[in-house]
Amino acid sequence: MFKLSKKNTKSSIVEESKSTDPIDKIHEIDVKEELEHTTDIESAASSLPPDIEELPRVVREVVDFDDDANTPLLTFRYFLLSIIFIPPGAFIDTFTSFRTTSAAYSIFFVQLASHWLGMWLAKVLPDKKIGFGKFKFSLNPGPWSIKETVLVTITASSGATGSLATNCIALAEVYYDTTISPAVCIFFMWAIVFLGYSYSGISRNFLINDPQFIWPQALMQTTLFQNQKKSHGSMQVFFVVLIGVCFWTFLPEYVFPMTSSLALLCWCAPENYTANFIGSGLGGMGFLNISLDWSNITSSIMLSPYWVHVVQFLAFILGAWILIPATKWGNLGNFQYGLMSNNLFMSNGTKYPTTALLTPDHQLNMTAYKQLGPVHLGTQRAWNIFFDYAAFVSGFVWAVLFGYKSLKESVIKFYAAKLKSKSNTSSQYTDRLNKIQSKYADVPLWWFLILFICTFIILIVTSTTNALPIPWWTVFVAMAIGAVIVTPLSWLYAISNFQLAVGTFNEVIYGYMIEHMKYKVPYSVMIYSSISGDAFYRAQYESQSLKIGHYNHIPPRVTFFCQIFGEIVGVPINYAALKWVLKTKKDYLNGTKVDKLHQWTGQTLLSYHSNVVQYVTLGPSRLFENYRVLPYGFLVGLIAPIIFYSLHRLFPNSKLKFRLRNTTIFFSTMSTFYGNISTGYFSQFVGATVTMFYFYRYRHNIWKKYNYLLGAAFDTGFNLSILLIFIIFSAGKTIDMPNWWGNNDKSVERCFALVEAD
Secondary structure (H helix, E strand, C coil), X not given: CCCCCCCCHHHHHHHHHCCCCHHHHHCCCCHHHHHHHCCCHHHXXXXXXXXXXXXXXXXXCCCCCCCXXXXXXXXXXXXXXXXXXXXXXXXXXXXXXXXXXXXXXXXXXXXXXXXXXXXXXXXXXXXXXXXXXXXXXXXXXXXXXHXXXXXXXXXXXXXXXXXXXXXXXXXXXXXXXXXXXXXXXXXXXXXXXXXXXXXXXHHHHHHCCCCCCCCHHHHHHHHHHHHHHHCHHHHHHHHHHHHHHXXXXXXXXXXXXXXXXXXXXXXXXXXXXHHHHHHCCCCCCCCCCECCCHHHCCHHHHCCCHHHHXXXXXXXXXXXXXXXXHHHHHCCCCCCCCCCCCCEXXXXXXXXXXXXXXXXXXXXXXXXXHHHCCCEECHHHHHHHHHHHHHHHXXXXXXXHHHHHHHHHHXXXXXXXXXXXXXXXXXXXXXXXXXXXXXXXXXXXXXXXXXXXXXXXXXXXXXXXXXXXXXXXXXXXXXXXXXXXXXXXHHXXXXXXXXXXXXXXXXXXXXXXXXXXXXXXXCHHHHHHHHHHHHHHHHHHHHHHHHHHHHCCCCHHHHHHHHHXXXXXXXXXXXXXXHHHHHHCHHHHXXXXXXXXXXXXXXXXXHHHHHHHHHHHHCHHHHHHHCCCCXXXXXXXXXXXHHHHHHHHHCCCCCCCHHHCCHHXXXXXXXXXXXXXXXXXXXXXXXXXXXXXXXXXXXXXXXXXXXXXXXXXXXXXXXXXXXXXXXXXXXXXXXXXXXXXXXCCCCCCCCHHHHHXX
């Protein structure tokens, strides 16, 4: 890795501060603060080669600039390890998506295990060629390389994940007793994923090759790759932390669940309802509630810039600590029932019998609707919807106002490069990384077009034949919306590691499109949302993997292939895991049984069902008649970014840093449902203050060496523990933890008055 010179430190810092890179702005460290507080000033950049100085500082500190273009890549060992690591991840991510809180199957575990197994295979496999004719390959082409580790990891990050399509499939079976054909399910799951991958071709040249877009998650993974290759000492730290977290996680997740939500106010007054409601993180406000469960904290505290955490915590304070008590005790909302519930209610506060609204063919029974009356939402649920609308519009406006200049420069450079070179557009940039990548052929546009055509055919055939009960013409709308949003919202993710949820907007659009149709299947809205949503979500993940390949000098075409291969293997496992959940946890998902730890609550599925009733069974018009303020969320999302942009232009040097007060992130956090689990947010902010503020600013050498490494270790240790808990206590016969003081049968938080009131 390039070593930074120690000469002319002060002047080099001043020069660096003039950069317009978003990453320099994001971390909010100006020249004066850097000179006064950063402990690694002596290692700051000076006399850097121009092609390295073009890169953001955080990238220079992580990425290795050495490359061997002759390294074997798609080896037999790669395929073997990919097939080993994809199934457990695809299964775990699918079944944990139905839990209230969870951390995804750790891709860092794949990085570590595949590297060590790869080196072992390089020792034990014979150097023998097998196959026939020209189609021969070596079982062991030489020493295991870090590039092979990168490829296995990219493949797993594609295939060893959950699928957005499982939501509509589960909804159809749990609430509408409809089982969709397995073949249709699997091909639909493939189609929406590959649609997103094809859409990544829209913005890849703007967001991948341009060095100003750092993609924080890609940097974290690259840090671990570099440590695996070079630093044995760091890997020892990694494994020590991994093992410690793995053993610790058995406490909050199984043995000592009280540690997952330390409700201090409940300890002081366990029989006082008000104190319980304020302090509980499992059904209350979560005020000063501390969580020691990594699933409630996650490695985001080591990934997202500190300004993101500040914005999110302010939104949490407003939503959970101000608006909830104002509604509960201050009559903020007109409907006083179900404050923190995703259910739909009648005017007297009882749950709305949504099944009574449907005829045998799942259409709206107007007679029953007139008898039952309008559907009511819990107040928190109502403002969640309002801010969902605001966040979606704000995402576009913010990207246009604050990202237009950088995106415009990238577009100009891209088309200028196209005139010079038809094979590789990375030549549009002159930094060291792009120079390295320029020797590898880029992914041609026709690859993305073929992928798009295949997915288009699948979606049109399944919709026109009614294999999926969605009007065929709405598929075109879903695709169009996905194409429009992919670049601006990927821009936000590339600089902040914040992914905007777009589901609610998709659902209201679909509701309006089919509102006056005579025949409409309620859960079809989730099919539509899956198509339009994955066109955006999967495009982001595809781009992120391309950025990982960019940082680690992987040919783009190889990265592209690895992602396709990963999904081909992973999707059938997603479907198998979904069927397992529906077979073993259906009673929890439909509310027949109650999970005392508030994990198997079916909260997400219940929220989707509420959306189905709102946007399809009743239609948006009836919803907005009863909640006239909701559409104003779109207006708020339009105006708020303009206000902050105007303030930024008027006061560009203000200490309030208006450019960092991102309204999209604020509104999106306000739309998060806190009612069931409000613990963890305070702990996240405390953790982020330690990692992304204190250590990044005042102990930067330590941060640089350990931050991403420890984040990977925590994620890996947690997920390994979750896997062990599942295998030991749930895979065969379910073994429940005996009740004791730290696992109270009535309330694990010891908020007894709150439980009795419920």
